[in-house]
Amino acid sequence: MKKRTFREWLKAWDEGEIDFSVPGPGCPETPGDAASSGDAADDRPAPKDDAAIRAYARRFRDREAALFRRIYPVMVVLIVAVISVFLLRVVTELPPFGSADTPANSSETIRRYLEDGLSETGAVNVVAGVILDYRAFDTLGESHVLFTAACAVLILLLSSEKQSDSLRVREILEKDAVLHTTGRVLIPLILLFGIYIVLCGHLGPGGGFSGGAVIGSALILYSLCYGPERVRKGLNLKSYRVTVLTALLFYSLAKCYSFFCGANGLETIFGPGTPGNLFSAGLILPLNLAVGTVVACTMYGFYALFTEGTV
C-alpha cells in the first residue's frame, strides 16, 4: 500500500476506499452495496467474481482462522474455569441447602405462605396459591413469555411450503401398527391425566404448567399417530390462535379485576371457598385452566411448526 499524507488518507477514507474489514492485499473487489445488506437485499445481484471471492475466503480461513481456532479453545476453557471457580466459591458461602434457618426458609414471607396460605387463598396446594394468588403477576408474565415464544417461532417458521422430510417420516409412522395401537390405548389416558392435573392443581401437586405440558404431549402423540390433518380438523391455525387468545384474554382480564380490587381494598366476588372442594380457591382453578390451555397449545404449536411449518 502506498504511503499517504494525512490529507490523502482522509480523502480516501471519505471516499470509502479504505475498507478496514478486509485485511491485506489480494482481496478481490467486495460485492457492492446491494450484496452487502440493506433495503435492496431482496433483489441482490450475484457477486461479480464469485470464484475469486471464494478463493480469498478460503485463504482467509486458512490463515486467520487457524490462529482463531488455536486461541478459541484456550480462551473458552480459561473463561469457563474462572467463572466456575467464582460461582463455586459463592456456593460454598451460601447458607446450607435445605436447612430450616436459612434466610430464605425462615423469612416472614415463607411463614405466611405456609401458615396462612390455606385460609387466605383456599388452595390446598400452597405452590398453586403462591404462583396464582400471592405472586399472580409473575405468572401472568410467565404465560405471556410462552405466548411471546410461540409468536417468535411463528415468525421464524410459518411458511406455506411443506417440508418433504417430515412427509416421509410421517408416511412411515402412519403405517406403524405398534404406534397406532399404543396410541389408541394411551392417548385418551394421557389426555385424561393431563386434564386431571390441570383441574386439581389447587388440591394437590400439579397445575396449569405441568398439566398443559401433558396435554400438549398427548396432542403431539396424536399428530404422530394419525397425521397432523386429523389434528387440524379440530385445531387449525385459526382455531389455535383463537384458543390461545381466549385463554390469555381471560387470564389478563380476570387478574386485572383481582389486582384492581386488591389495590383499592375492595372484596372480589371470588372467595377462597371450602378448601379441598373442586370449586374452591377463588380464581386459581379457572386460571389453571387458562394456563393449561396456553401451555398445551404452545407445546403442540412448537412441534407442528418445527415439523410441518404450520399449525
Added chain:
Amino acid sequence: MSSFVLNFPLFMIILCLVCAAVGTLLPRAAARTVSLSLAALCLAAIFCVFLYVYGAGQEFEYRMGHYPHPWGNELKIGILESLFGMAFSLVLFLSLLGGKDPLDRLVEPGKGRFFYVMADLVLVALLVLVYSNDLFTGYVFIEICTLASCGILMIRGNGRTVLASTRYLIFSLTGSGLFLFGVIILYNITGHLLMPDLKEAVGALTASGAYRFPFLASVSLVSIGLAVKSGLFPFHLWMADTYGEAVPTSSAILSGLVTKGYAFFLVRFIFDVTGPDIFWQSGVQNVLFAMGAAGVVMGSVGAIQENNLYRMIAYSSAAQIGYIYMGIGLSADLGLTAALFHILLHALTKPALFLSASRLSARMGGALKFRNLQGAGYYEPAAGVYFTAAAFSMIGLPFTMGFISKYLFGLAAFRASTPKLVLTLLVLAVSTVLNTFYFARTVLRIYNAPKKPPAERQPAKDLPSYIIAGALFALINVAVGILSGPLTDLLGYGLSLF
C-alpha cells in the same frame, strides 16, 4: 386529581397484553392501528400519572392483588418511573409511525401483524421494567423483552437476519442468565424478592458483615448481566450485524428502547435494592465505568471504520450505551442524572437516525455505502434534515440534547475522584472528535452534489406519517436542547425521591 390515576399503570400493562393477544388475529393494517393507539394511550395515561405523582411529591406502592410486600407483587409509581414510561411510549409511537414504509417493503405480508404484536410486548416489558417493585417480575419481563426483540429482529426473514438474531439471542441470554444467577443468590441470602424488603435486608446484611462475598457476587452478576443485555463494550459485537441487517424500524425500536430499558432497570436496582451507598462500596461501579469509557471510544472507532450507513449507526449506538454506563459508574447523583439524560437523548435520537437513514437509502435504490449515498439529502429533503439534526445531537452541538448531555457528564466528572475526572474528560474530548469525524462525513456526503440521478425505486407514498414522526423527533431534540433546565431539574428531583 383523584388517586384513581394510580391504577393507570396496571390498566396500561393489562391493555398491552390484551392488545398483543388480539393482534395475532388482526390483519396488518389493523394491528398497526392498535399498536399506534396503544402507545399513544399509554403516553396519555402515564402523563396523568406523572402529573399526579409530581403534585403529590412522593412515590406510591401499588399492590398487585390483596397482599402487600413482602408477600405479593407490587408496582412502584414515582416521578422518574412515570417520566421514563412516557418517554418509552412516545419513542415507540414515533418509531412505529415513521417506520411503516420499510416494514411494508421488507416484511412478508403474512407476518406483518406479528411485528406489531411484538412491539406491544416490548412496550409492556418496558413498562413493567420501569414500574415493577419486584426483582423477579423484572426478570420475567426481561425474558419477554428478549424474546420479543428477537422476533422483531428476525421478522425480515432472510438468512442474514436469522443469523444476526441468533447472535443477538446468545448475547442476550448470557445476560439474562447472569442476571438470574444474581437474583437467586440475593434471594438465598435475604429471603426476599420485593425491592423494599430486599433493601432492608441488604442494609442489615451489610451492617452485620454476613454473606459479604455472595452479596458482592450477586450485585456484580446483576449489573454485568444487565450491561451485557444492553450491549455494553465488549459485549457490543452483535449490534453491527443485527442493526445492519434488520428492518430499520426494528433497529430503531431495539436501539432506542430495548437496550435502554435494561439500563433503567439497573438504575432501579442500584437505588431500590442495594441503595446507592452500598452499591458504591461494592466497587462494581468502577467496572461499569471502565467498560463504559472503553465502549465510548471503541464504538466510535468501529463507526469510523464502517463504510455501511446502518452499521456505522450501530457502532455509534454501542458508543452511546458506553456513555450511559460511564455515567452510572461515575457518581451517584450527577453521574446518574447525566446517564438518565443520556438514555432519553439516545432514545429520541437513534430511532430518528435509523428511520432517516432508511429513507435516504431507499431513495438511492437501496444504497448503503457512503459513496452511493451522495446527494441523497437533495432528493429526500425531510429525511436529510432530520438525519442532520439527529447527527448534530449525537455529536453534541449546542442547541441539541447532545450538548446538554455532554455538559452534564463534564459537570458530574468534577464531583468524582481525580482519575475518573481525567478519564471522563479525556473520553468526552476524544469521542466528540471521533463522532464529528463520522457523522460530519455522512452529513457532508448526503449534501454533496449528486453524481447520478436517483434510481427508479421510489419510497412508498406514506410520506406524511414519516415527516410528522421525524419532525417530532427533531423538534423534541432541539426544544429540550434549548430548554433543558426543567428536564434536568426533574431528573435530579426524581433521583432524590428514589
